[in-house]
Amino acid sequence: MTPFRADAARVAEPAELLDLAVVVAREAAALVSRGRDTAAEHVDTKSSPVDVVTAVDSASEELIVARLLAARPDDGVLGEEGADREGTSGVRWIVDPIDGTVNFLYGVPAYAVSIAAEVDGEVRAGVVADVATGELFTATAGGGAWLAAPGRPARRLAANRPPSLEQTLVATGFGYGVEQRRAQGAVVAELLPRVRDIRRLGSAALDLCRVASGQVDAYYELHLNPWDRAAGALVAAEAGAVVTGLPGTPVGEPMVIAAAPSVAAAFLALVAELHR
Numbered sequence: 001m002t003p004f005r006a007d008a009a010r011v012a013e014p015a016e017l018l019d020l021a022v023v024v025a026r027e028a029a030a031l032v033s034r035g036r037d038t039a040a041e042h043v044d045t046k047s048s049p050v051d052v053v054t055a056v057d058s059a060s061e062e063l064i065v066a067r068l069l070a071a072r073p074d075d076g077v078l079g080e081e082g083a084d085r086e087g088t089s090g091v092r093w094i095v096d097p098i099d100g101t102v103n104f105l106y107g108v109p110a111y112a113v114s115i116a117a118e119v120d121g122e123v124r125a126g127v128v129a130d131v132a133t134g135e136l137f138t139a140t141a142g143g144g145a146w147l148a149a150p151g152r153p154a155r156r157l158a159a160n161r162p163p164s165l166e167q168t169l170v171a172t173g174f175g176y177g178v179e180q181r182r183a184q185g186a187v188v189a190e191l192l193p194r195v196r197d198i199r200r201l202g203s204a205a206l207d208l209c210r211v212a213s214g215q216v217d218a219y220y221e222l223h224l225n226p227w228d229r230a231a232g233a234l235v236a237a238e239a240g241a242v243v244t245g246l247p248g249t250p251v252g253e254p255m256v257i258a259a260a261p262s263v264a265a266a267f268l269a270l271v272a273e274l275h276r
């Protein structure tokens with residue numbers, strides 16, 4: 001039975017959802033930035049001793065959820081730090097309050113606030129706020145991907161067009177489990193001689209936005225959570241990148257692959273070969 005859809009859902013245009021997400025992401029990014037210097041004072045672990053969550057992660061998610069539901073009380077929310085609320089509007093917000101938490105903890109300037117709006121199961125709007133640079137990556141389904149950098153006019157993003165795999169700069173990331181990391185390291189060892197180079201930046205959301213902006217040519221990662229990838233995958237796709245899973249599997253179950261269209265087929269085949 002379809003749940004009752006509040007009026008808000010019938011007028012849940014992607015652009016309106018994005019406007020709200022941008023305002024909230026900016027406020028959350030400011031909170032995260034203020035918390036950077038004391039990040040190490042309140043740290044817990046989750047799935048492993050190196051899978052960390054700080055008090056700032058939790059405060060950021062609390063703020064984001066409060067602002068989104070104040071504006072749209074009938075929406076659902078799914079957040080990395082525990083937010084999990086069914087809505088009745090057909091809109092569900094998918095939130096990573098700090099993507100790149102280890103970078104945040106260490107002060108490595110590659111961590112972001114990621115907010116995506118899913119309407120009836122499809123991500124239709126997303127924002128990734130790079131906390132360290134103040135850059136804002138945004139996209140709406142069919143509306144393109146955009147980058148707003150402080151003091152500069154917004155510009156439309158387009159993925160690169162590398163001529164070959166050998167000239168493809170590849171970003172990836174690794175899980176928090178020891179055996180998973182052992183296997184992922186073996187894959188990287190096979191991949192490295194066949195591409196331009198590897199980058200491990202530490203934030204899936206920013207990795208996907210870097211495919212959109214052309215700062216890397218391709219990205220792949222196993223076992224991401226929905227909140228790591230929801231907004232960034234839309235930004236990459238709207239910038240013309242091919243965003244997919246392994247052959248015959250949905251994006252993110254278990255693999256996310258985003259690649260410049262000029263090398264997407266070859267890159268997908270290589271990633272599939274190395275994960276057989």
Ligand code: LIP
Pocket residue numbers: 080096098099100101102172173174175176202203204205221228
């Ligand atoms: C992180 C991802 C990153 C991945 C890390 C971690 P978090 O998300 O953005 O790409 O390699 O293992 O999952 O935990 O910082 O929100």
